Amino acid sequence: MDRIDHLFNHYANRSSSHLIDPEGIEELCSNLEVPHTDVRILMLAWKMKAEKQGYFTLEEWRRALKAMRADTISKLKKALPELEKEVRRPSNFADFYVYAFRYCLTEEKQKSIDIETICQLLDIVLGSTFRAQVDYFIDYLKIQNDYKVINMDQWLGFYRFCNEISFPDMSNYNPELAWPLILDNFFEWMREKQA
Amino acid sequence: MSNQKKRNFQIEAFKHRVVVDPKYADKTWQILERAIHQIYNQDASGLSFEELYRNAYNMVLHKFGEKLYTGFIVTMTAHLKEKSKLIEAAQGGSFLEELNKKWNDHNKALEMIRDILMYMDRTYIESTKKTHVHPMGLSLWRDNVVHFTKIHTRLLNTLLDLVQKERTGEVIDRGLMRSVIKMFMDLGESVYQEDFEKPFLDASSEFYKVESQEFIESCDCGDYLKKAEKRLTEEIDRVAHYLDPKSEEKITSVVEKEMIANHMQRLVHMDNSGLVYMLLHDKYEDLGRMYNLFRRVTNGLLTVRDVMTSHLREMGKQLVTDPEKSKDPVEFVQRLLDERDKYDKVISTAFGNDKTFQNALNSSFEYFINLNARSPEFISLFVDDKLRKGIKGIVDVDVEVILDKVMMLFRYLQEKDVFEKYYKQHLAKRLLSGKTVSDDAERSLIVKLKTECGYQFTSKLEGMFTDMKTSEDTMRGFYGSHPELSEGPTLIVQVLTTGSWPTQPAVPCNLPAEVSVLCEKFRSYYLGTHTGRRLTWQTNMGTADIKAVFGKGQKHELNVSTFQMCVLMLFNNADRLSYKEIEQATEIPASDLKRCLQSLACVKGKNVIKKEPMSKDIGEEDSFYVNEKFTSKFYKVKIGTVVAQKETEPEKQETRQRVEEDRKPQIEAAIVRIMKSRKILDHNNIIAEVTKQLQPRFLANPTEIKKRIESLIERDFLERDSTDRKLYRYLA
Numbered sequence: 020m021d022r023i024d025h026l027f028n029h030y031a032n033r034s035s036s037h038l039i040d041p042e043g044i045e046e047l048c049s050n051l052e053v054p055h056t057d058v059r060i061l062m063l064a065w066k067m068k069a070e071k072q073g074y075f076t077l078e079e080w081r082r083a084l085k086a087m088r089a090d091t092i093s094k095l096k097k098a099l100p101e102l103e104k105e106v107r108r109p110s111n112f113a114d115f116y117v118y119a120f121r122y123c124l125t126e127e128k129q130k131s132i133d134i135e136t137i138c139q140l141l142d143i144v145l146g147s148t149f150r151a152q153v154d155y156f157i158d159y160l161k162i163q164n165d166y167k168v169i170n171m172d173q174w175l176g177f178y179r180f181c182n183e184i185s186f187p188d189m190s191n192y193n194p195e196l197a198w199p200l201i202l203d204n205f206f207e208w209m210r211e212k213q214a
Numbered sequence: 215m216s217n218q219k220k221r222n223f224q225i226e227a228f229k230h231r232v233v234v235d236p237k238y239a240d241k242t243w244q245i246l247e248r249a250i251h252q253i254y255n256q257d258a259s260g261l262s263f264e265e266l267y268r269n270a271y272n273m274v275l276h277k278f279g280e281k282l283y284t285g286f287i288v289t290m291t292a293h294l295k296e297k298s299k300l301i302e303a304a305q306g307g308s309f310l311e312e313l314n315k316k317w318n319d320h321n322k323a324l325e326m327i328r329d330i331l332m333y334m335d336r337t338y339i340e341s342t343k344k345t346h347v348h349p350m351g352l353s354l355w356r357d358n359v360v361h362f363t364k365i366h367t368r369l370l371n372t373l374l375d376l377v378q379k380e381r382t383g384e385v386i387d388r389g390l391m392r393s394v395i396k397m398f399m400d401l402g403e404s405v406y407q408e409d410f411e412k413p414f415l416d417a418s419s420e421f422y423k424v425e426s427q428e429f430i431e432s433c434d435c436g437d438y439l440k441k442a443e444k445r446l447t448e449e450i451d452r453v454a455h456y457l458d459p460k461s462e463e464k465i466t467s468v469v470e471k472e473m474i475a476n477h478m479q480r481l482v483h484m485d486n487s488g489l490v491y492m493l494l495h496d497k498y499e500d501l502g503r504m505y506n507l508f509r510r511v512t513n514g515l516l517t518v519r520d521v522m523t524s525h526l527r528e529m530g531k532q533l534v535t536d537p538e539k540s541k542d543p544v545e546f547v548q549r550l551l552d553e554r555d556k557y558d559k560v561i562s563t564a565f566g567n568d569k570t571f572q573n574a575l576n577s578s579f580e581y582f583i584n585l586n587a588r589s590p591e592f593i594s595l596f597v598d599d600k601l602r603k604g605i606k607g608i609v610d611v612d613v614e615v616i617l618d619k620v621m622m623l624f625r626y627l628q629e630k631d632v633f634e635k636y637y638k639q640h641l642a643k644r645l646l647s648g649k650t651v652s653d654d655a656e657r658s659l660i661v662k663l664k665t666e667c668g669y670q671f672t673s674k675l676e677g678m679f680t681d682m683k684t685s686e687d688t689m690r691g692f693y694g695s696h697p698e699l700s701e702g703p704t705l706i707v708q709v710l711t712t713g714s715w716p717t718q719p720a721v722p723c724n725l726p727a728e729v730s731v732l733c734e735k736f737r738s739y740y741l742g743t744h745t746g747r748r749l750t751w752q753t754n755m756g757t758a759d760i761k762a763v764f765g766k767g768q769k770h771e772l773n774v775s776t777f778q779m780c781v782l783m784l785f786n787n788a789d790r791l792s793y794k795e796i797e798q799a800t801e802i803p804a805s806d807l808k809r810c811l812q813s814l815a816c817v818k819g820k821n822v823i824k825k826e827p828m829s830k831d832i833g834e835e836d837s838f839y840v841n842e843k844f845t846s847k848f849y850k851v852k853i854g855t856v857v858a859q860k861e862t863e864p865e866k867q868e869t870r871q872r873v874e875e876d877r878k879p880q881i882e883a884a885i886v887r888i889m890k891s892r893k894i895l896d897h898n899n900i901i902a903e904v905t906k907q908l909q910p911r912f913l914a915n916p917t918e919i920k921k922r923i924e925s926l927i928e929r930d931f932l933e934r935d936s937t938d939r940k941l942y943r944y945l946a
Contacts, residue, residue: 130928172927172934179939197897197940200920 022090027080039075058143062106131168149181173199239278254293271333279338294358302364324351392456422472434487436500442473475511501564523574530582547596580626590633598640602649628913639716677714705732723753726783765842773852777810790839808832881922889944896940
């Protein structure tokens with residue numbers, strides 16, 4: 020326990036409050052030899068149940084490292100692949116997916132995320148499993164004008180889309196059902212391209 | 215004799231078996247046989263009925279019933295065979311007569327014989343279950359005469375020939391026909407059907423097959439139907455005169471099939487004479503005939519209805535999408551009303567007010583009226599025209615009739631909310647320009663709309679009328695407390711409550727000094743008596759009456775819009791003004807100003823102002839001066855432009871946009887209402903129910919509904935079910 024706390028203090032040193040701040044996280048990433056924007060950091064945040072983007076509290080830090088049985092940087096680094104496997108387990112991934120969205124809601128009462136951030140997030144979170152869908156959808160998001168932000172309902176809708184709809188033929192997609200409108204529009208756009 | 219038991223006193227037949235001499239039976243039979251001969255030879259007068267009856271009775275009594283019965287049959291058969299030879303020998307026309315006569319004779323004889331043999335009929339025949347005398351007599355006739363090979367076919371052919379002759383116009387002996395055919399009927403239903411009716415129907419079928427083919431090649435639809443009707447009537451007449459009534463239905467079916475059912479399509483679609491021709495030319499009699507004939511056959515009316523419907527839809531579609539016809543909205547609507555009247559008349563006069571045709575008419579109108587997105591606007595303009603023009607002399611009842619007809623068209627509209635928007639705009643203009651002909655007529659229409667659409671549709675409209683009334687009272691109060699203003703220009707103000715009237719942006723405008731002073735006085739008066747309110751002058755909606763004196767002293771009173779007044783008053787202080795000067799002085803926005811100047815300077819008969827250059831349009835470099843030579847035969851000249859008109863393209867877009875915006879909260883309200891009561895509902899059902907709820911106002915777009923659902927999800931009114939993506943749940 021002491022070693023975990025000790026490790027925490029090392030990164031929390033710079034901030035005035037007793038937290039690991041964005042700069043601390045950056046240092047942590049470089050120590051772990053993981054890029055700052057890597058999905059594994061997000062996974063770590065999930066494991067911590069971190070509430071505020073860019074900050075880790077002591078409690079959150081303890082929670083994750085204890086569960087991962089890591090009290091040094093090298094142990095933490097070695098535990099990352101295991102963490103990834105755990106997160107990718109279907110039972111956990113849905114939860115992680117929701118978490119990823121919420122984690123980006125930085126303002127109080129914020130309910131939606133701007134397109135640019137969403138594109139990055141999609142890439143990080145779903146890029147490795149649904150490469151094609153993510154790439155095409157990101158393309159679409161960038162050229163469409165109907166929506167400037169994405170809400171949780173649409174975020175979840177896309178995940179269901181990736182899981183249930185065969186791609187790129189989308190033969191089992193029906194825009195008359197309860198899919199979010201943005202996906203109906205995406206579907207139309209894809210069809211036009213394929214024609 | 216005493217002490218004997220009491221017994222019921224009975225009379226018994228003499229049981230003692232009398233042994234009768236067989237010769238007795240023969241003798242008795244001979245008597246009877248001879249009698250039968252005499253009866254058949256019409257020589258019965260000398261016979262004693264009593265004696266013969268007793269003889270027959272005795273035979274049966276002495277157990278010679280069988281001999282009697284057999285003898286009767288043999289004797290009668292022999293006679294009938296003889297008779298049939300005689301009938302067969304008859305030539306030509308007398309064949310039938312002979313047959314008929316012999317038949318009558320036979321019946322008479324049979325009756326007499328039956329009477330004589332009555333005891334045998336009731337006892338011997340009853341107990342042995344043999345055929346009774348009368349039916350036996352008929353059967354013998356049937357077997358020996360009618361079915362006699364030399365008679366059978368000839369008889370049938372003779373009868374059919376006569377029918378054929380009658381069909382081609384010859385007169386035949388109907389009494390004889392009736393008698394002979396009744397003979398068949400008397401011989402039994404199966405005899406009638408087998409030996410006469412069935413061949414008759416077959417022959418008729420052939421006859422009409424051929425005739426209908428001839429007619430259809432040579433007649434037009436109207437004539438053909440007349441002929442068909444005539445044939446039908448004839449056949450019914452024929453049955454009444456000499457056939458079994460049960461045959462009526464069968465023969466009419468034959469005619470209906472051959473003359474109508476087989477040629478239905480060809481008749482209805484005939485060029486220049488078929489259904490469409492009849493409809494276009496109001497051929498009520500022909501149409502009525504077609505209706506009555508076609509309703510007799512399966513799918514007959516369906517065929518007529520379908521052709522009428524597609525014709526209506528086509529005609530309506532052309533009418534409604536023709537750009538020429540859309541130029542004048544009032545004409546457009548009048549045309550629709552005329553067409554509806556026309557077809558209404560057809561259905562009531564010729565189609566017996568058949569409900570299915572009424573429905574077809576309504577669905578067709580509903581179809582094409584909505585093909586033109588401007589229909590709601592045009593209908594409102596039509597109403598405006600009727601309620602605004604000086605229709606003095608037209609009785610209130612007539613106005614009611616017109617409004618009722620307009621309501622009919624209104625019901626067909628899918629976008630009733632668009633109509634509402636235009637109607638409000640036009641009503642506002644009517645009320646404010648004082649141009650509504652009859653308050654009663656206006657109110658009557660509002661009541662009709664309320665009945666049709668519910669309270670919300672019309673509640674704000676009532677507010678408009680209230681404002682007008684209240685303003686009158688306010689004006690009285692204003693002048694009452696400012697008696698010094700009775701000299702000088704008269705100001706009439708209508709104070710409009712913002713929510714009730716169609717929203718207009720306030721347009722800037724510099725009023726002439728005399729007017730603005732007055733307006734300010736009014737403002738302080740009003741705000742003095744009504745605290746907490748704000749007044750904004752709607753300069754784009756006002757009018758003014760100005761007295762003008764022109765170059766040669768011509769005096770006129772000009773009725774103009776507020777903008778026009780501002781422009782004209784400038785010329786009290788200047789002879790000539792440029793466009794820019796006018797613009798600067800009045801601060802009226804460019805598009806409004808140009809329109810205003812155009813109506814003052816470019817309209818023949820109303821050009822109180824002259825413009826240089828004399829082009830049609832107002833240019834920003836133009837200059838203006840008073841037209842001193844202005845003349846008009848009227849003292850009062852109306853130049854105002856505050857009349858409801860067909861919208862320009864950009865105005866139309868704007869209105870459409872506002873309508874779309876207004877629909878959003880209505881859709882959301884419907885969704886919330888439905889979800890509140892159902893708690894959980896799947897996607898397709900929500901779409902269906904919302905559409906249904908909103909249908910009295912407009913046709914809701916499923917995509918728009920989806921958008922609203924998502925918006926409600928975002929605002930936490932609804933959520934999706936976590937397991938079944940198709941379900942939505944209401945969040946309290």
